[in-house]
Amino acid sequence: DLLLPDRLLTALREARHVTVFTGAGVSAESGVPTFRDAHTGLWARFDPAALATPEAFAADPALVWGWYEWRRARVMRAAPNPAHRAIAALARHVPALSVITQNVDDLHERAGSTGVAHLHGRLMQPRCSVCGQPWRYPPGMPDEPAAGRRVTPPDCPRCAGPIRPGVVWFGEPLPADEWQRAMAATAGCDLFITVGTSALVYPAAQLPQVAAEQGARVLQLNPQPTALDTIADWNLLGPAGTLLPALVH
Ligand code: BJW
Known part of the structure; x- marks a missing residue:
């Protein structure tokens, strides 16, 4: 005790x-995984500036979207x-x-x-990176993409802009x-x-x-x-x- x-x-x-x-x-x-723990943290393996900023998403949307899809699949399998x-x-x-x-x-x-x-x-609530319209995932368990695999983000049904993760990146309010x-x-x-x-x-x-x-x-x-x-x-x-x-x- x-x-x-x-x-x-x-x-x-x-x-x-x-x-x-x-x-x-x-x-x-x-x-x-946490972010900053020495061996198990996400940032021990991935560069935050390359993934968790608006600039990173603009430069390589598929890299960033794929990383979040990998994390979303892991969270869905977690309890x-x-x-x-x-x-x-x-x-x-x-x-x-x-x-x-x-x-x-x-x-x-x-x-x-x-x-x-x-x-x-929230990982589960993405939105359009251009017009802000919320986007819903199709129901069901996603395949877990390999860490680091590129996945092209879906297009917004309203304005065709790329859908982005619903999270707050560095530099965002x-x-x-x-x-x-x-x-x-x-x-x-x-x-x-x-x-x-x-x-x-x-x-x-x-x-x-x-x-x-x-x-x-x-x-x-x-x-x-x-x-x-x-x-x-x-x-x-x-x-x-x-x-x-x-x-x-
Ligand atoms: C256990 C355990 C067990 C292990 N039990 N415990 C002032 C000074 C300097 C810089 C700034 C400042 N103000 C703003 C900034 C810039 C920046 C910032 O803070 N930078 C610092 C790194 C210096 N902040 C921002 O950019 C923020 N925006 C902003 O300020 O906007 C201003 C603005 C206004 C108006 C217009 C425009 C702009 C936004 C910050 C967003 C952070 N986002 C992230 C990523 C989210 C998306 C994603 O998930 O990928 O949020 S960064 C990452 O860190 C994530 C986390 O929520 C956040 C905090 O991490 P956390 O949770 O503390 O995790 P770790 O890994 O650090 O720690 C884990 C802990 O758990 C450890 O202590 C372990 O020991 C412990 N642990 N096992 C209990 N079993």
Whole structure:
């Protein structure tokens, strides 16, 4: 059994509004690779500038679309893990729960969380890169293209522009409504739990700082040290799939 500090248990029991902020680490135990982990992270094998920018898509749409199709197929084959399920269950234990994620997968929703703010968009909701019209995938499980295989993006039925992944690339603004909801949930909570993020990508990485400045206690769950170690009131070192179920029972 995990030994939790008394003050943390009290903060959790007395919290009126808990906000959970997640990054790629919360999906790691579902088999979805993180970005920056040294050997297993996506960026250990692929250059972010070559894939996760509007310039990369403009230069080589099939390379970028193929990479996201590979990741989408992997996410569709993955299942929520005990961390996603514990976050969904937490909603039944506290008066108010907000969930903010940087992840583009849908594993929080598949675990039962609702109203999740997706700061970096959604893998499953592509749109036209020219006119913005949402585009729907045909039903069914896609073939998993080999990592690095080019796949020509579909054409928009309205304007014939290339369809792009529904994610937020470097240099692009975050979706305004989801950012606003995230800021409100951050400023309004009394306990802010940050899980599985390196907190290196802005503006999302500001949120724990904002929470602390607004008077919330900050709990960090991560197996590694991060940029947030000095901001957090408590740092629990370990995998989310072990720590979160221990907190929520
Ligand atoms: C476990 C675990 C287990 C492992 N359990 N944990 C201020 C300063 C400097 C730069 C900037 C700044 N403000 C903006 C910028 C530029 C840029 C930026 O932040 N750059 C930094 C890298 C320096 N930001 C942007 O460009 C943003 N846009 C913007 O600012 O727009 C301004 C604008 C306004 C108006 C008009 C136009 C523009 C957009 C950022 C978008 C980021 N997108 C990505 C890709 C999404 C698509 C895709 O999926 O491909 O989002 S980047 C990538 O990083 C992805 C993630 O959501 C994001 C965060 O990563 P995360 O989740 O933290 O993952 P990792 O891998 O870093 O960490 C995993 C963690 O898990 C580790 O700590 C592990 O230890 C841990 N872990 N196993 C728990 N089992």
